[in-house]
Amino acid sequence: MQDILVMKFGGTSVGSAERMKGAARLSAQQKLRRPVVTVVSAMSGITDLLLDSMRHAEAGDSHGLETGIQALQDRHLEACRQLLPPHQRDAVLGGIHSLIADFQRITNGMLMLGERPPRSVDEAVAIGERLSTLLMAAYLESEGVRAIAINAADLIVTDAVYGNASPLLEPTRANVRKNLLPWIEGGVLPVVTGFNGATADGRPTTLGRGGSDFSASILAAALDAAELWIWTDVDGIMTADPRLVPGAAVLEEVTYNEAAELAYNGAKVLHPRTLAPLVERQIPVWSKNSFAPEKPGTKIVPSLQGRFGARAVTSTSKVALISIEPAGDTSIGGQVMGRALDALGRANVEVLALSSSSFRQSFCFLVRAEELRAAMEGLEAALSLELTHGYLRPIDVDESVGLLAVVGEGMRGTAGLAGRIFTAISRENVNIIAIAQGSSELTISIVVHRDGLEKAVRAVHAECRMGV
Ligand code: ADP
């Protein structure tokens, strides 16, 4: 099927009945022109609420759990009342109650066991998206647009890494042909859950926090879609997070590589894995503001004409720095580094930045905070001999750091730029702990003390004149 448009609406873009109406309108408008598939997140705050309720269940706090379930119910019933006239509510109310009953069943199990098995968490947390798709599809129908709510567990096939699953594209394509394409061909607007999938044998999984962007790109690739539009609450991909840098400007166009680097280094506007499925087919992506749909947004494209230098700065504080250092004048550094990286690879830990000193043979690398435990277990097992015999100092972990990344195609070719960036950060009295320029051609990664992170971001943004 030709010219399919996949649209994804984030949590704030479906966060209330009013916002859902807006998202439905945008979907319906485009559907007049071409086939549309709409992917939706849970209403804003719902995923956190579900995860929180499960934590209460695990801790044996039945009151906390009940309060969570009540809030879940109130929010969706209220939205339903505002979206649909009374005579059209029955089927949807039934659907809402049955999904909430599912959540109750799963969390009661957790309460009894005092445990939160990852597989059950994934099944339960996806209920947020199932509720929002149900409401959105019902509202579209009530407005005369033929629509159907679809659970992505019937489309996206993943591995069994609960909480952070990866898609398997071939079986996903087969499912999409069987369970999604016939609806599109029949002129129906499918409203698909973001965030979730299932293993080939049907066990529910999720794609990581913020994963609805990724769901939409997986479906766009599987459908060979013409375009993907990601609707969010800012005007597009900006030179910095506007919450940190008031003068941040919208970028008209960025390359897949730039967008991927920004996402990977903490720019929440895109889930880090969103672009991977699209690059091969060169499917263009737009990031747009559902609160101001008339604005052009940002187009993500394969390449740009000319060289542009430093274009955006991003940061994340959810990281930890691990340092490994030989105890004396040994020459074991090189092989220790090889084994350390190998251990991290096997533990599925991503190294965000790596820096080494050849003289001391010491090295340090940055990992995501949520992967720190797995990293340390892997490292301590792989280096246990050296650690026990005192060839290495005890592994040092610094959790009070943050990562700042400056991104721009062609940036490395700009003479003196790195120096200007470092000077701008130092001028703010922020200490630079480590620098990793080598990780990619278009990114300079800088580790600083967390307290100085926001100041450093603003200083770099101003120094490189990125803003308006
Ligand atoms: P959604 O719920 O629509 O997926 P998110 O909250 O996940 O939205 O992402 C949008 C947010 O990303 C914005 O509100 C903004 O604060 C943040 N953000 C971080 N870095 C950037 C950036 N470089 N450009 C735009 N937004 C950014």
Ligand code: ASP
């Ligand atoms: N609802 C999920 C989350 O909050 C996925 C998403 O919004 O993209 O993480």
Ligand code: MG
């Ligand atoms: Mg998001």
